[in-house]
Amino acid sequence: MLTTGYRQLIFATHMNSWQQLLPAPTDLSLVLSDSPSQGDATLSRYRDYLGHEYPCVVIDCTNSIHVDAIAALAGTITAGGYLVLVGNHPTSAIWQRFKSAWSELQQIPQGQPPQASELPALPTQQQRTLLKDLNNTAAVHIVTAPRGRGKSHVLGAAIAELSEHQPDRRVVVTAPRKANARVLLNKAPKVQFVAWDKLLKEKKADALLVIDEAAGLPLWAIQQLCNDYTPWLMATTVEGYEGCGRGFAIHFSQWASEHLANVQQHALEQPIRWPINDPLERWLQQTLLLTKAPADASRNEGLLTTQARQLPEADLHQAFELLLEAHYQSSPNDLALLLDDSSQFITLLYHQQRVIGVCWHALEGPLQDDLCKPIIQGKRRPPGNLLPQAIGYYLQQPWALKTRWCRITRIAVHPDFRRRHYASALIAEVKAWAKHNQCEALGTSFGYSPALAKFWQHNGFTAIRTSNKRDRVSARHQHIRACWLTDTAPTNWHPLVDYAQAELQWINGNPGCSLSANPIIQQIKKAVANGYMPEAAAAFALSQG
Incomplete structure (x- = not known):
């Protein structure tokens, strides 16, 4: 080695x-x-x-x-x-997966030792071609590559070359953190680095914008930066990053093609930091399902609900590929959670020996008795159990903590099969599964948009809570929807639904009618008075005289 x-x-x-x-x-x-x-x-x-x-x-x-x-x-x-x-x-299934995959890679056939492989001379032919293309400052260049391909090096070289020929042309560089742009800044030491949140406040549109490690920034922030500045160069790692770069590349590239002029896509394939066929890179791609999924799954048609660790490798790979490409925040940690957490389940939709839809859902609650009061009082927030804790604390509903929930975490359908009601079929299957497993309520949490809300409402989910604070990544208000699955709903269920609908209207700028007599209002105000909840989290309730 x-x-x-x-x-x-x-x-x-x-x-x-x-x-x-x-x-x-x-x-x-x-x-x-x-x-x-x-x-x-x-x-x-x-x-x-x-x-x-x-x-x-x-x-x-x-x-x-x-x-x-x-x-x-x-x-x-x-x-x-x-x-x-x-x-x-x-x-741990993910740990054993790590060990077994590495062990397999070490099985070298007798008489076939690994061939020596020199690192390429820099810049590589791919890099030289890309650098020539990047000289066009009238285009928006999106560079995607796995790690270790030298994309930051090429971006820095392009900036340095521009500065030499057009010294008066202003260029600003941003990244999730300044340390992430270290290679770029070393190559172009005179360029100005500005934190992305500061750039959003400056709005100096005359500058050419360069974003390194773009997948680490919120998608909404990149879109706003492209509107406020003149976008020139953007690079992102396509695997192994928070907000998985592959999903980011798909969503951002689609937005860019619709909203920006003269968008050019580039890719770098040859590694420069390690040799071709490096076993550590192959191990990472294999264990985390970062390569293209195999063509055929194990089943031909129908629906299947199971735990991820019970799936054949091809089915797991196809399902996770859908999640990575449909949800740009999906990350390698999600695979570990699916494989190791016994409360996580996955429902797959098969068609012609292919996974065309996937719904990831989890069991939540009921919580232990000794946790309920501290959670209601804002003194505890143990990991997991998103729905019971959010409803229990922010809406001051103790019954939510003692309820058995099923939460739909993510849902994805292959692009070739969208708008054919397959997502609704997945939800119907999960609803039946949840009832069979003695769940009392089914819910989900997502960044609010009218289109998404309409989809969930069509599938029987009513608004339960909307945060008045925008999510950092999506720039949307976090929104909870749910449906009750048993014949007898909690006493406060209907007042809660009324409260949530009024809250959503208020957040969208429609004051609506007064809800001062709604018991949810009084319970939230009491929590603020007792110091359990900050006023910012109870803004709507406090606005109701």
């Missing part, structure tokens, strides 16, 4: 043993751990290190398997380097 420049994956059981497992010592390791004093930073800070290069990255998975961090930081490891995963999870 070392003689070929291929990168290696090493599994260690304990943090105090990983250094002994390295074939060769290194002093330039990046170590991420949630245990104090064990690493350079916590796992939640992994994005700060994108755009850097390391011969060795160590990720402490002892307490939790942070798959997004693994996927993203694997791309920072240089040729001949090591990714070290520390932990021991014999019952």
Whole structure:
């Protein structure tokens, strides 16, 4: 492995043993751990290190398997380097998937040792061609590539070349974090970097706009930046990033083609940070289903509800591919959740031996008795159980915490089969499954839009709550819809529906009629008076005299 420049994956059981497992010592390791004093930073800070290069990255998975961090930081490891995963999870499907896939890649046929592969001379032919294309500042260039292809290097070179020939032309660069644009800024040191939220306030339309690691920015923010500035260069990683770059590329490219003039798409394929056929990259693509799904699934027609870890590999791959491409916020962590969390289920729609639709849904509640009061009082918010906790706290409804819910997390239908009522068929199947599994209510949460609300209303879901604060990623108000599944609804169900409809009208700028006698209003006002809830979270209730 070392003689070929291929990168290696090493599994260690304990943090105090990983250094002994390295074939060769290194002093330039990046170590991420949630245990104090064990690493350079916590796992939640992994994005700060994108755009850097390391011969060795160590990720402490002892307490939790942070798959997004693994996927993203694997791309920072240089040729001949090591990714070290520390932990021991014999019952975790994603962990065992990691180990078995790597083991398979190490099975080299006898007499066929890996061939040495030199790193390409820079710039590569692909990069030279791209750099020539990027000289056209009248076009909007969208560059997509897996990690390690040198897209930031090419963007920096294009900016430096423009600055040399047009020194008075203003260019601004932004990215999720300045550290993410490190390679670009090193190549074009004179260019101005401005944080994206600050750029939104400046609105100096005369500047050419460059966005690196675009998938890390909210889609709405990029759209606004393109309206406020003159978009020139945008690059994004197409895998292993928060808000999965592949889904981002699809959605943003579609928006750009409809709203921007002269959009040009570019792709870089050849790796420059490690050799072609690098086993660590193949391992990552295989385990996280980042390659194109196989053509045939295991079933021909019909619906199937099961847990992801029970699916044949081809079916799982097709289903996850749909989720990645339909929801640009889908990420590798989602695959781990689907495989390892026993409360997560998946309903697949098959047609002609192909998965054409998928609905991801989860069981939530009832919560333990000792948690209910602290949640109502805003003192606890344990992970998971989104619907019972949101309704229980923000609407002050204790019954929601003692209810057994089924929450539809995401739903996706293949583009070739949309507008044929397949999504509604999936929802009907999940509704029947939820009733069979003694769920009392079925709900969902999404960024509000009139079209989405109409779709869910058509399928029997009524408004339950709308946040008055816009979501950072979608720039939409988070919206909850639900339907009651049993014959007897809670006492406050109908007042809750009335409250939610009035709240939604108020948020959309239509004051509506007064709801001062609605018991939900009084319960929320009482929570504010008792200090359980901030006034900002209760703005609509407080507006009702």
